[in-house]
Amino acid sequence: MIPIFQTILYLTIFSLLSFAIYSIYKKKGLTTFLHGLFSLTFWGGILFLIIAISFTIFTDNDTIETSEKSKLYANTKNVPVRVFLSFNADTKLQFKPNSNLELSSNTDSLAMNSYLNLKTDNWVLSSAIFLNTYLSIIILIFIFFQLKSLFKILSTNLSFSLQLTKKINWIASLLIVWQLSKLIFSIIFGLYYGYVGLNKMQDQNINLSINPRLDIDFTIIIFALSLFVLGKLLKRAHEIQTENDLTI
Amino acid sequence: MAIIVNLDVMLAKRKMRSKELAAIIGITTANLSILKSGKAKAVRFSTLEAICKALDCQPADILEFVED
Structure with a gap:
């Protein structure tokens, strides 16, 4: 069976990329392309927000049962966690390579950043989860709106203007506010729960622990600070x- | 601005219109009106030379320094 969704996804990504490469060589092509792309993401974000809010309002437990076996989750009310898997020393990872390749690994632990769908009756924690989710989405929608209008200005008139400085400063401050709010909320979550584990693992060779983590991306903050400098440069x-x- | 552009006076003396002057020195009328109204930040020597040539005058006849 042909994986139809994957094929559609790959085709979309491929066509978007080829269109972007094509538009580089056209006059004003790239700014128009980016304007289109960001207006698409902006309206997509608004659609996502509406769907997420309607999931919260109209469904119990944020889920819709599509059939007996499968459920559709509103993947929103998430709390950042760090998942840590460790194996016993004599347990080895088994690979099933597609070719006759010999593969082995000495890894005895795996750590990954993930999000946990958390439900609670505590109103402080639940409102923090609610705010953390929707604040991020709303800030991202604002950023996409600013990017959309920035590239619209550039596609009509490719020159320096004070509007560009304003928009870039807006984007930079929104990025910093976004990351700081994520940091503050993850500190709040960390105060409420320390360690999450399972009572009994089916396989005794694996230990699983889930810990709260600080959900902050320093690259985005550094990027935002550089954007401030870019804004000053554009003003000059x-x-x-x-x-x-x-x-x- | 402490520097005043007396282009109007010189134009009146030579009985020349701004449009004609703009055509002779090869700048747009919009730029000439910026120069006349005193909004201009700087004047290129080449422009000044062309104006002096067209109006048959010295730079001092066009530019004047006044204490603020």
Whole structure:
């Protein structure tokens, strides 16, 4: 059977990439392409927000039973956790390679960042989970809106203007607020639960522990700080451009 | 601005219109009106030379320094 969803996904990604590469070589092509892309993400984000909110309002437990075996989750009310799997020393990972390749690993533990769907009666924690989820989505929608309008300005007139500086400063501050709010909320979550484990593992060779983690991405903060500098640079460029325009 | 552009006076003396001057020195009328209204931040020597040539005058006839 052909995996139809995968094929559609790959085709979409491939066509988007080829369109982007094609638009690089066209005059004003790339800005128009990015404007289209970000308006698509902006409206998609709004749609996602509406669906998530309607899941919360109209369903119990945020799930819809599509059939007896499968459920559709609203993948929103999530709490950042770090999942830690460790194996006994004599347990080895078994590989099933597609070819005649010999594969082995000395790894005795696996750590991964994940999110846990958490339900609680505590109103502070539940409102923190609610805020953490929807604040992130709303901030991201705002960022996509700013990006959309920024590339619209650039696609109509590719020059320095104070509007660009304003938009870039907005994007940078929204990114920092987003990351800081995620950090603050993950600290709050960490105060409420320490360690999550399972009472009994089916396979005694594996230990599983889930711990709260600080959900912060320093790359985004550094990127946002660089954006502030870029905004200042664009402001200076705008000043130089007006000076040049007023030199007769 | 402490520097005043007296282009209007010179144009009146030579009985020339701004449009004609703009055409002679090869700049747009919009730029010439920026120069006349004093919004201009700087004047290129080439522009000044062309104006002096067209109006048959010295730079001092066009530019004047006034204490603020």
